[in-house]
Amino acid sequence: MIDFGKLLNLQGAIIWLPCTLVLYAGSSALHRRLDKAPIVNPTLLTIAALVLILASCGVPYKAYFESVAVLHYLLGTAVVALALPLYQNASRLHGRYISMALALVAGSLASIFVGLTVATLAHASASTVLSLAPKSATAAVSMEISRLIGGAPALTATLTIMTGIIGAVGGPYVLNALRIHTPEARGFAMGVASHGIATARAFAESEVAGSFAGLGMVLNAVLTALIVPPVVRLFGFA
Amino acid sequence: MLAQLGLLMMFQLIGEAVVNSLGIPFPGPLCGMLLLLGYLYLRGGPSDELSIVGSKLIDNLGLLFVPAGTAIVAYGALFATDGLAIVAALIVSTLVAVLIGGAIAAAAEHSDTGVP
Numbered sequence: 001m002i003d004f005g006k007l008l009n010l011q012g013a014i015i016w017l018p019c020t021l022v023l024y025a026g027s028s029a030l031h032r033r034l035d036k037a038p039i040v041n042p043t044l045l046t047i048a049a050l051v052l053i054l055a056s057c058g059v060p061y062k063a064y065f066e067s068v069a070v071l072h073y074l075l076g077t078a079v080v081a082l083a084l085p086l087y088q089n090a091s092r093l094h095g096r097y098i099s100m101a102l103a104l105v106a107g108s109l110a111s112i113f114v115g116l117t118v119a120t121l122a123h124a125s126a127s128t129v130l131s132l133a134p135k136s137a138t139a140a141v142s143m144e145i146s147r148l149i150g151g152a153p154a155l156t157a158t159l160t161i162m163t164g165i166i167g168a169v170g171g172p173y174v175l176n177a178l179r180i181h182t183p184e185a186r187g188f189a190m191g192v193a194s195h196g197i198a199t200a201r202a203f204a205e206s207e208v209a210g211s212f213a214g215l216g217m218v219l220n221a222v223l224t225a226l227i228v229p230p231v232v233r234l235f236g237f238a
Numbered sequence: 239m240l241a242q243l244g245l246l247m248m249f250q251l252i253g254e255a256v257v258n259s260l261g262i263p264f265p266g267p268l269c270g271m272l273l274l275l276g277y278l279y280l281r282g283g284p285s286d287e288l289s290i291v292g293s294k295l296i297d298n299l300g301l302l303f304v305p306a307g308t309a310i311v312a313y314g315a316l317f318a319t320d321g322l323a324i325v326a327a328l329i330v331s332t333l334v335a336v337l338i339g340g341a342i343a344a345a346a347e348h349s350d351t352g353v354p
Binding site for chain 2: 020021024028041042043046047050051054055061064065068069071072074075076077078079080081082083084085086087096098099100102103104106107108110111112113114115116118119122123124125128132135136138139140141144145148154155157158159161162163164165166167170171174175178180182184185186188189190192193194196197199200201203210216218221222225
């Protein structure tokens with residue numbers, strides 16, 4: 001007789017890795033079938049399905065994470081690999097240095113200021129507001145900034161992933177509405193606002209868009225670390 | 239294939255080591271990425287096998303965010319109180335950032351290409 005409780009709850013339970021892969025493969029197939037519509041984002045669909053499954057089976061997140069930790073490790077490896085498309089597309093940067101620098105600074109400031117303003121107006125708690133400030137930077141950076149300014153790093157990680165999904169799902173529609181079709185501008189704007197998850201989306205559009213998204217992500221990781229602490233002080237926190 | 243994957247992981251490891259020993263708040267993988275970029279310039283480009291392994295990983299980038307993203311399951315109580323504020327702040331700020339960043343990058347694009 002199989003003990004299903006044990007199969008589900010054991011730390012490092014073997015079931016969650018295949019379950020995650022199958023859910024993601026199914027979500028990706030649906031995404032491709034629907035002409036890669038941004039709303040059918042495979043990362044979003046997979047997370048939503050897993051949250052439902054874990055919550056209804058009463059499985060703690062820690063047990064889930066331990067069994068899929070290898071995927072989290074490979075995220076770091078994939079980020080290293082972004083150097084390859086960046087190298088291939090580096091020549092496209094010529095003549096774009098100033099425009100990309102302006103877009104970086106404006107996009108980064110907009111994300112921080114608007115986020116802090118809306119959260120404050122909506123009466124979020126101070127700890128939530130602080131945890132939200134660095135959300136456009138890639139998770140490892142945003143968590144570290146959150147720790148420095150007195151936020152909750154683990155919450156920041158979740159808010160950062162949500163930011164990535166929002167940019168990956170909503171960003172393409174915003175850019176379409178503005179009739180922005182150059183892959184360099186589309187990718188860069190999404191990478192600055194929504195880091196790696198939007199970079200994955202940009203690669204689904206084209207390799208050029210993906211490379212510029214990767215570039216935007218790296219540059220905004222640095223810029224966010226520099227400007228969030230003074231901006232938070234300006235808002236009267238910390 | 240495995241050798242190339244190992245090479246990427248070596249850069250990941252060196253990136254972590256550099257960031258850790260300098261004590262700077264920067265992610266190890268991004269540091270590893272910059273080091274790999276430097277290596278590619280020194281070497282004059284990647285081997286075909288390295289490009290293939292790299293694009294396989296990047297093609298599945300979305301999958302690799304699932305373990306971190308699923309952590310939201312632990313924040314049910316917080317979202318009951320601050321959920322509306324959080325969702326509003328994230329949606330408005332992120333889409334405004336895409337809008338402003340995209341508009342500036344695209345506007346400058348037109349003026350750049352206008353100059354011979």
